[in-house]
Amino acid sequence: MFNNNSKSKGDSKSMLPSSTINIIGSGTSIQGDIVCEGDIRIDGQVNGLVSTKAKIVVGPEGDITGDLICQSADILGRVTGIIKVEELLFLKGNAHVKGDVYTAHFEMEPTAKFNGRCYMGDEQPEETQKHGRSVLTEAEAE
Template identity: 85%
Template structure:
């Protein structure tokens, strides 16, 4: 995955992987925000914001209490919070989403459950223009 190679000038530099995938494994619990640049897969539990400029996958055992912000997302587990997706949000399998969704495109399998409001395109309701999270609204 990581290689130490010398270039033609003789400098030793660490080569980073061409694509970054972050994995929160089953049995792992994180209290706090996760901010990354690459794709992230969550099979454990996260209490806090999960934000990336790439894709978020919440596996069947994944459980997030907090907001998601990303380019695209596949949800198979449970998310309680606001979801903001620039492109496609896909609820698969036995996904359970409790919270509002802001996305350009939304797809949902018949077995998935969604309890909240869905806003598509540039429509942002007046009472949520500042992006208050579910956790903030509960306080």
């Protein structure tokens, strides 16, 4: 039944999942940064950076105060911070985003809310390149 001779060593890896999915469940609160390689779904609260080389999904009850960095993102909950997405950023349902967005493609349903600036393509605003964050001019600050 558990004969190791019937499978080669390479076959044992095929039983493992090909990608990792991380879930922050409803009722969970995290204070600090999250850095992972695979997809992540957030239905709880996160106060800090969320970074992955894959996809971020913020569920309807998800609430993030901090920056997001990922390949693609679906947001249904609340995000307050800078969002950097390499491919598609999709604001769905009652999503509420407050902060600047840097993405290649942006899609938004009519019920979603977005307050911030959107930069598409490889170009970043000059003040962001120099300082790593947005800087108000004297006229904007007054």
